[in-house]
Structure formats: C-alpha cells, structure tokens
Amino acid sequence: MKKVLTLFIALLVSTIAFAQQSLWGGGTLVSPEIHENNTVTFRFRAPKAIKVQVTGDFLSNPSVADLKEGPEGVWEYTTPEPLAPELYNYSFIVDGLKMPDPSNIYLIRDVSSLMNVFISGGGRADLYKVNAVPHGTVSRLWYDSPTLGTTRRMTVYTPAGYEKSGKRYPVFYLLHGMGGDEEAWVTLGRATQILDNLIAEGKAKPMIVVMTNGNAALEAAPGESSLGLVPPTTKLPKTMEGSFEAAFPDVVKFIDANYRTVKNKSGRAIAGLSMGGYHSLHISKQYPDLFDYVGLYSAAIWPGKDVESPVYKDMEKKLSVQFAKKPALYWIAIGKTDFLYKANTDYRKLLDDNHYPYTYYETDGGHIWRNWRIYLSEFVPMLFK
Amino acid sequence: MKKVLTLFIALLVSTIAFAQQSLWGGGTLVSPEIHENNTVTFRFRAPKAIKVQVTGDFLSNPSVADLKEGPEGVWEYTTPEPLAPELYNYSFIVDGLKMPDPSNIYLIRDVSSLMNVFISGGGRADLYKVNAVPHGTVSRLWYDSPTLGTTRRMTVYTPAGYEKSGKRYPVFYLLHGMGGDEEAWVTLGRATQILDNLIAEGKAKPMIVVMTNGNAALEAAPGESSLGLVPPTTKLPKTMEGSFEAAFPDVVKFIDANYRTVKNKSGRAIAGLSMGGYHSLHISKQYPDLFDYVGLYSAAIWPGKDVESPVYKDMEKKLSVQFAKKPALYWIAIGKTDFLYKANTDYRKLLDDNHYPYTYYETDGGHIWRNWRIYLSEFVPMLFK
Incomplete structure (x- = not known):
C-alpha cells in the first residue's frame, strides 16, 4: 500500500506534463528567457506555422519581430540589445493570429485585453x-x-x-x-x-x-x-x-x-x-x-x-x-x-x-x-x- | 477646452476597440454565448485557418468538436444539447495549436495550465x-x-x-x-x-x-x-x-x-x-x-x-x-x-x-x-x- 504515494506522484506528474504538452501546443519550452545581460529570448513551438512573430512594448520601431524556425518546430527570437529595466508586455502573432505565449502563465488584463508580461530587472524595475x-x-x-x-x-x-x-x-x-x-x-x-x-x-x-x-x-x-x-x-x-x-x-x-x-x-x-x-x-x-x-x-x-x-x-x-x-x-x-x-x-x-x-x-x-x-x-x- | 473630455473618451474608446480588434485577432465576437436554454455557442475569428476545434470538459466523447467557418472568417460551434449546470473549461485548437478564446477574458490557472472558463447556470452551479x-x-x-x-x-x-x-x-x-x-x-x-x-x-x-x-x-x-x-x-x-x-x-x-x-x-x-x-x-x-x-x-x-x-x-x-x-x-x-x-x-x-x-x-x-x-x-x- 505504501507504493500508492509513488504511484500517486507519478500519475500527477504525468498528468501535469501532459497538460503542459497539450495546452496551447506548449511543451516545456522556456519563454521568455531573460539572459544575464538582459537580452531576452522568446520561443514558440509550432511545426506547422508559416510565420511566427512577437509584438510588445519592448519593441519600438518596427513593433513586430520575426521568430526563426529551428529544430522540432521551435521558433525563436532574441533581442539584439539588452532590454532596459522594466515590466514589459508581449504577444505572439502566428500566421496572422495574435495569441499569448503558452510557456508563460503570467498574463495581465488591461481593460479588455490580456497580455503576457515579464520583468527585465535592475534599476527602478526592482521596485x-x-x-x-x-x-x-x-x-x-x-x-x-x-x-x-x-x-x-x-x-x-x-x-x-x-x-x-x-x-x-x-x-x-x-x-x-x-x-x-x-x-x-x-x-x-x-x-x-x-x-x-x-x-x-x-x-x-x-x-x-x-x-x-x-x-x-x-x-x-x-x-x-x-x-x-x-x-x-x-x-x-x-x-x-x-x-x-x-x-x-x-x-x-x-x-x-x-x-x-x-x-x-x-x-x-x-x-x-x-x-x-x-x-x-x-x-x-x-x-x-x-x-x-x-x-x-x-x-x-x-x-x-x-x-x-x-x-x-x-x-x-x-x-x-x-x-x-x-x-x-x-x-x-x-x-x-x-x-x-x-x-x-x-x-x-x-x-x-x-x-x-x-x-x-x-x-x-x-x-x-x-x-x-x-x-x-x-x-x-x-x-x- | 471643454471639448477635451469628448476627445478623451473618443480616443480611449478607439484605443480599447483597437486593442480588442488586434489582440489575439479577436474583435467583438461574443464567445462563449450561453443561450437561454443552456446550449452554448463558441466563436473564433480566423479567416486563414484550415481547421478550428474546441476542446473542454463540457465535451465527453469525442472530447473535441469542429467549428464551421461562416462569413468573414468567423468559425462557430453550438452544443447540440443544453449543458448541465456547471463551471466548465475549454480551449480552441487552431490548425493543431491549442489557444485560449480571445473573446473571453476569463482564464484560470490550474497548476501550470491556463484555461478559459464559463458557467452554465442553474442548480448547484448557482453557488x-x-x-x-x-x-x-x-x-x-x-x-x-x-x-x-x-x-x-x-x-x-x-x-x-x-x-x-x-x-x-x-x-x-x-x-x-x-x-x-x-x-x-x-x-x-x-x-x-x-x-x-x-x-x-x-x-x-x-x-x-x-x-x-x-x-x-x-x-x-x-x-x-x-x-x-x-x-x-x-x-x-x-x-x-x-x-x-x-x-x-x-x-x-x-x-x-x-x-x-x-x-x-x-x-x-x-x-x-x-x-x-x-x-x-x-x-x-x-x-x-x-x-x-x-x-x-x-x-x-x-x-x-x-x-x-x-x-x-x-x-x-x-x-x-x-x-x-x-x-x-x-x-x-x-x-x-x-x-x-x-x-x-x-x-x-x-x-x-x-x-x-x-x-x-x-x-x-x-x-x-x-x-x-x-x-x-x-x-x-x-x-x-
């Protein structure tokens, strides 16, 4: 009977892993990844997509950046410069459809819109x-x-x-x-x-x-x-x-x-x-x-x-x-x-x-x-x- | 100067409308729409999509239903039967990618997944x-x-x-x-x-x-x-x-x-x-x-x-x-x-x-x-x- 706990944890962990895999086609990607120098990498798994972009207030001109497809249908974009300390928001655009980042559970509603957020730390952003x-x-x-x-x-x-x-x-x-x-x-x-x-x-x-x-x-x-x-x-x-x-x-x-x-x-x-x-x-x-x-x-x-x-x-x-x-x-x-x-x-x-x-x-x-x-x-x- | 308020409201409303239009390709669709008889209609705007499905705990066998494309790229699915009173969750699957309903701001996190929710009222669900x-x-x-x-x-x-x-x-x-x-x-x-x-x-x-x-x-x-x-x-x-x-x-x-x-x-x-x-x-x-x-x-x-x-x-x-x-x-x-x-x-x-x-x-x-x-x-x- 004491094996039940092990089974229990195994079942729950596999359920959770399944949910992560399946929900929004996510998987266990890390996105956004904030590097030590405050550049940021965005990742999105979409093997069938033709175009994947990211938009958000960390971008100014142009306000949209293209992700590039890599192995296993994982698309990726890294900011060319470190981001100044700030709380930023972003969304993906997949073949023209805006959608949130399935790897990032942090969404905040502003009026009637939901957007993913992340913090690039340091300076005032530490507040x-x-x-x-x-x-x-x-x-x-x-x-x-x-x-x-x-x-x-x-x-x-x-x-x-x-x-x-x-x-x-x-x-x-x-x-x-x-x-x-x-x-x-x-x-x-x-x-x-x-x-x-x-x-x-x-x-x-x-x-x-x-x-x-x-x-x-x-x-x-x-x-x-x-x-x-x-x-x-x-x-x-x-x-x-x-x-x-x-x-x-x-x-x-x-x-x-x-x-x-x-x-x-x-x-x-x-x-x-x-x-x-x-x-x-x-x-x-x-x-x-x-x-x-x-x-x-x-x-x-x-x-x-x-x-x-x-x-x-x-x-x-x-x-x-x-x-x-x-x-x-x-x-x-x-x-x-x-x-x-x-x-x-x-x-x-x-x-x-x-x-x-x-x-x-x-x-x-x-x-x-x-x-x-x-x-x-x-x-x-x-x-x- | 008193015209400023009118301008202010007009600007804000247009900003909000723009956000609704643009975020996740949303627009002003009503989804989910819970009808008086507790059947529910799901809607999703995606003119370029090939296949749009809905999945959630209101479906049992099969656990996925196909939406049909109508005018202006709006896909739609209505449950054939009224839903029993309950808090339900669901997501869309657009060309194989799970994503939330951009018309529904109500998302709840369960462990590491986010899902849209709605309530079909009556009975215990009124609690x-x-x-x-x-x-x-x-x-x-x-x-x-x-x-x-x-x-x-x-x-x-x-x-x-x-x-x-x-x-x-x-x-x-x-x-x-x-x-x-x-x-x-x-x-x-x-x-x-x-x-x-x-x-x-x-x-x-x-x-x-x-x-x-x-x-x-x-x-x-x-x-x-x-x-x-x-x-x-x-x-x-x-x-x-x-x-x-x-x-x-x-x-x-x-x-x-x-x-x-x-x-x-x-x-x-x-x-x-x-x-x-x-x-x-x-x-x-x-x-x-x-x-x-x-x-x-x-x-x-x-x-x-x-x-x-x-x-x-x-x-x-x-x-x-x-x-x-x-x-x-x-x-x-x-x-x-x-x-x-x-x-x-x-x-x-x-x-x-x-x-x-x-x-x-x-x-x-x-x-x-x-x-x-x-x-x-x-x-x-x-x-x-």
Whole structure:
C-alpha cells in the first residue's frame, strides 16, 4: 500500500506534463528567457506555422519581430540589445493570429485585453518585483455607498506589521483610469510590490492604500459582480459626470470606520491615472478639507461641456479655496507625447496665473502604464512626511 | 477646452476597440454565448485557418468538436444539447495549436495550465456565481512559520459582517492539491462564491476560511514570491514527507492571534483535496485536539514507503487516539473513477474494522475540480452545527 504515494506522484506528474504538452501546443519550452545581460529570448513551438512573430512594448520601431524556425518546430527570437529595466508586455502573432505565449502563465488584463508580461530587472524595475522583504496584506472587500445606492468592491493594501502594531496609519486613495477597475493598480500597476519595497527601503512611510472602483455604474471588476462572467463594458454610463466624485466621502467614511487610520487631512492623499487623475483633481477641490496630498498622473482635466454636475461648478472658485488651505503637495506628472499634454499645460497655466504652488514631473512617452508605475514610485516617497 | 473630455473618451474608446480588434485577432465576437436554454455557442475569428476545434470538459466523447467557418472568417460551434449546470473549461485548437478564446477574458490557472472558463447556470452551479448577496472579504497575507523557517503567503476569507460584528468565528482550514497553491480554492474552487452563497441562504454558519500554501518548499503561489515570474515548479522537495503537517500548528497559532476566532476544537475544521486530503488526514491525527471536523476530498491516504517523518509513525495508534476523542464529523468523499478510489476503499475498511465512525459521500467522475466544488458545497453546511 505504501507504493500508492509513488504511484500517486507519478500519475500527477504525468498528468501535469501532459497538460503542459497539450495546452496551447506548449511543451516545456522556456519563454521568455531573460539572459544575464538582459537580452531576452522568446520561443514558440509550432511545426506547422508559416510565420511566427512577437509584438510588445519592448519593441519600438518596427513593433513586430520575426521568430526563426529551428529544430522540432521551435521558433525563436532574441533581442539584439539588452532590454532596459522594466515590466514589459508581449504577444505572439502566428500566421496572422495574435495569441499569448503558452510557456508563460503570467498574463495581465488591461481593460479588455490580456497580455503576457515579464520583468527585465535592475534599476527602478526592482521596485516592481516581489523581493524578500516584509509584505503587506492585500484585501478585496465590499463597502456600502449610500450616495450611489450600491454595495461596491475595493482593494485595500495594509503595510507589513499593520495587524499587530496597534498604530494608526495614513491613507493613500489611488484611482484607476477609464476601462480599469479596482484590480488595475495591483496588477499592471504593481502597487503592492512598489509599496512593499519602498517601505522596506525606508523610502516611504508605512501607509494604507485604498483602490476603489471608479466606475459609478459598476459594483466591481469584470467577473466579480452579479453581472457574471461577461465581457468588460467599456462604454459606461455615469462616467466622468460627477457621480463618483460626489460619492467619494462614502469611501473615506468606510475606511476610517474599519481601519486604524489617521483621521485628518494631513493623513490623507489622493492620486490617480488618466480618469483617476481627473477624479483626484475634482474630488480634492470639491472636498478641500479631506486631502493634503494630491497627485494627477496623465490626468484628464476639464469636464465635458454638456456635463451638469454641481461637482464641476465654479471650478476656479473651488480651486482658490483648495489652494488657500495650502495642500502639502499638489503634484502633476505627464509624458511628453501624452494626448492630454496640452490639457495639462493649459491647467498648469491656470495654476501659474493664480500663483497656486504645485510640483511638476515630466517624462518621455505617453499615456502608458510604464509612466504610471514611475509616477507611483516617485509620488509615494513624498507622502506624509 | 471643454471639448477635451469628448476627445478623451473618443480616443480611449478607439484605443480599447483597437486593442480588442488586434489582440489575439479577436474583435467583438461574443464567445462563449450561453443561450437561454443552456446550449452554448463558441466563436473564433480566423479567416486563414484550415481547421478550428474546441476542446473542454463540457465535451465527453469525442472530447473535441469542429467549428464551421461562416462569413468573414468567423468559425462557430453550438452544443447540440443544453449543458448541465456547471463551471466548465475549454480551449480552441487552431490548425493543431491549442489557444485560449480571445473573446473571453476569463482564464484560470490550474497548476501550470491556463484555461478559459464559463458557467452554465442553474442548480448547484448557482453557488459558483457571484450573486447579489452580502460578500465576504478575501485577503492575501503573509505569516511567519518558525517551524519551516520561512515567511509564507495565505488566502483568508472572512464572512460578510466580520469587520463590524465583534463576534468570534469558527475557522475552516481548506487545503489544495499537488501542484496547487493558496490561490487554487478561490479560483477554480469558487470557495468565495460558495461560502458567500451558502451563508446568505442560511445553509452554512458564518466562518473564516484559511487557505494556506501546502508546498513546504515554497513561500507562495507562482509569481507571488521572490522567485519571480518563473514557470510553476511541479516537482517539489518536501512534498508529502511530513514537513507541512508538522508545521501546521504555526498556521493555527497565527490565525488565532490575528482573527477573532473560536479558539478550540469545536470551532475548527480541516479539509483538502487530493494531497490536501492527505494533509488533512495526517494533520488531524497528529494533533487530535485541534480539529472537530475533518474532510478528505479525493484524498491520498498512505505515505510513501521511504518516507521517514514522525508524522506518519504509528498511524493506527494515532487514529485510535483521534477517534477516541470523537470528532464531530469525519467525512470521506471520492468519485467512482478516481485513481485513488482503491486507496480510499482500503482506508474505509481500516476505519470500519475499528468501528471508527465516518460519513461517506460518493460521486460519479474522477480526480477533477467539478467534484471538489461539489464536495466543498456539501461539506460546509455540516460544519459548526
């Protein structure tokens, strides 16, 4: 009878090996292989394919590279140069069909697309890795929003030691962009890793990070509400028309009631990317006593001309009230090629004309996650000092 | 300037639409489409393909079905019969290459494979859906295991109302199988949904569910430890040789110190699937005062003959001690075609010969998640009554 374990392991291992062999025609290829010098090899087994290509944000011009077929139908491509430290995404194109890499289980959803990811380490990208440091807790929980009349899902990061310390912590409200949800910052945003690592290095204060769902018409991320396993909806009602901003005090009340927080302005920050930057701008000016730290990452600025919410009324007057109360930090970051660059330039002119102090951070590139990870890792060390 | 929002939305929507069009050759197909009568249509756009098939656990004999090409290169297959209520998985096979459905973002990893999933509703499958009921909180956190000398990741479910009730709750320790990890029960196992729904229906007591990582050599699920984004390891040291079982009191101590728990045997249950059933058997007999409820789901039973751990010594004597203390429930479940069926029959004979009481639950099918979701939803209502 004691042979059963051996048989058991043998059966399971063969089942697993079979699954690897069969699923997506995979096998036991290593792909991507990140070499010591940070060049990267991609491999794909497809004996019958005519053309296999790789596309991804590690390529610029051209944005597609051809793999070459080798023995046993294994196609291969190695980058000619080392890749700069970064979290990259990619997909294969096999005879014209985009598909993920069957050798790489790491796929992240961005809005309605899934893409493989890998990390070329070193430099800032080491902040995006899980390192051997104390880890915070990441919770998905539901809160009541009386203002919106719904129960809604959020993601909350509490720093390592929170459970036992008995201390109060400041809270950073971190908002996603259009098409995103309460999963965006902990998946492509690498917020958990960035916070764990910056706190462990002593570069950031231990803090709670609250990542809500910014779509006022939705309760939760795709698959996580009673809508079921349906495709993500990208054209949502109640988007950027004031509902989410008006209801935001519900979130703050819930967090202050359920976590050991610093319950005042100096213990609260708010920032977001794109639509989340727009939310941060309008929430922080609508409730000028709530947040001492404000971050606009590639933010949309101005409301649509047909939008009637009281949240957007008297914008300049509200800004004058907000800045009269001297926020500890008002931080604006954008990439040089972002389609919102001009809107941000116009907004900075308005701030300049009124002598409202802010800090400006400009990067290369456009409206992309690479920039938002950079902005997060620049912003967090400035909070609650 | 107010036109910027309109432009912004237009740009984002077109970006999203482009991503949908381009990623994996997708487009805006609906696939799978679950019709009102529970027949299901699969669709795949591939104008250049010669053959497109679908494979998955909703098919039995044959286990592959051919899609037919229609207008604009869209291939389609509709099941001839309605599908029984269940969470199903599937993949496409395009000219011999397995690949996921680009129209379906719902992919779940099982060990080292990714597969698309969908739910055909009704009956027991409604327990697997997110319904409009109060939702518990799901947290990923890290605990110290002095016995293993590592910091390890676990998933903890706390029932709706836990944060505010001030009450103590019983704890159910729920263990995964070989190749799995602390994500398995909340992904393919649908444990969050099953618990939320059973508790909301009044069929289960509110309880905390603790899902640890049962691989003593690992700290966390793939991608969640400092090993990085590497392929899952299936041949692990320290597997089923006593280390995990011997260190289990570390888990109980951590949970009792950090949650409002019922800190005695009548407030503790342990169960697991396959290797997790083996762990449950050996942990509960090694520590006979810890657990009043024990569940073996398709469990491995006997240790390997070369395994030397004290945990497996004097097995029959330890069982006599455990059963003398009269556990409230000792539950054994297995499928008729499971490769561990005989081992379980032998074990039940040993229990019968000694007049140790247990409850036996037999299903069709073998060593599959469909059975483990059934076993979980049968077991949970019997706990802590």
